[in-house]
Amino acid sequence: MALAGAGLKWGVERRLEFIEFRLFWEGGVNRADIIEMFDVSVPQASKDLTLYQERAPHNAIYDKSAKRYIASDAFTPCFLKPDPDGYLSQLRSVADGILDPSQAWLGYFPSFGVAPSPARGIRAEVLRSMLSAVRQYEAVEIRYQSLSSSEPRWRWITPHALGFDGFRWHARAFCGVDRVFKDFLLSRILETRGSKPGEIEAGADTDWQDEVTLEIGPHPGLSDAQKKVIALDYGMREGKTRVKVRRALLYYTLKRLGLDVDPNSRAPQDQQIILLEPLATYSGAYANGATGTANARA
Structure with missing residues (x-):
């Protein structure tokens, strides 16, 4: 201050x-x-x-x-x-119904719109249970509906953090069934019952603890003038910017930025940005997420 x-x-x-x-x-x-x-x-x-x-x-x-x-x-x-982001986040929160206009610091609301996202059906009791488990370092039994199963299944998980992929919230947790750390979408947790001491410490989740630094630049197929515009859009200096992300969230980050595909598969004006280093540089973290292996998503 x-x-x-x-x-x-x-x-x-x-x-x-x-x-x-x-x-x-x-x-x-x-x-x-x-x-x-x-x-x-x-x-x-x-x-x-x-x-x-x-x-x-x-x-x-x-x-x-x-x-x-x-x-x-x-x-x-x-x-x-x-803070422009702080101002615009209030507009977005009002548009999404998260913040009542009377609670915003804005006295004047310009005409504005937000591209809508379908509401996720997260139950208040479920979120409360996850927060309690994280806070008290406990395992909690959940009834979870995964896409790989036709019916919901009860399982024990030890959540240690919440993650947001740009569209959905999930609990980052150790799965008592598969014995690995995974992402459990909060909207797919149908109910919870019972708790017990946690099975494993959060520090053991190396994919959550470790960070990856992405280097991003304008698509080489753009004109010099177009590259300058993209550099301004992303706050680039000397033709690149760095984005830090937890390794566990790398898959979602690449997907959200449109960097999960061959940059030559789309027109430069559509792709706009590229990774300045190949995906293989990131020690297979993206491959784990992309193939849906055990340590990625439930």
């Missing part, structure tokens, strides 16, 4: 961050905004605005006609680091 927030109580500092958020992203803020977001009194909201001006004297100017404080030309963030 910036030095401007030094010595402040958490609640006060949070409200000053909000004031700065509105000034930066929306150009202005007033007492009503603070009252509505934090449910504080009118005097408290006024006090917060006065304190903000004391701590950041050159950032806000009071507009009498609009009855609000507006960002000055000399505005410099003091309480937060403006």
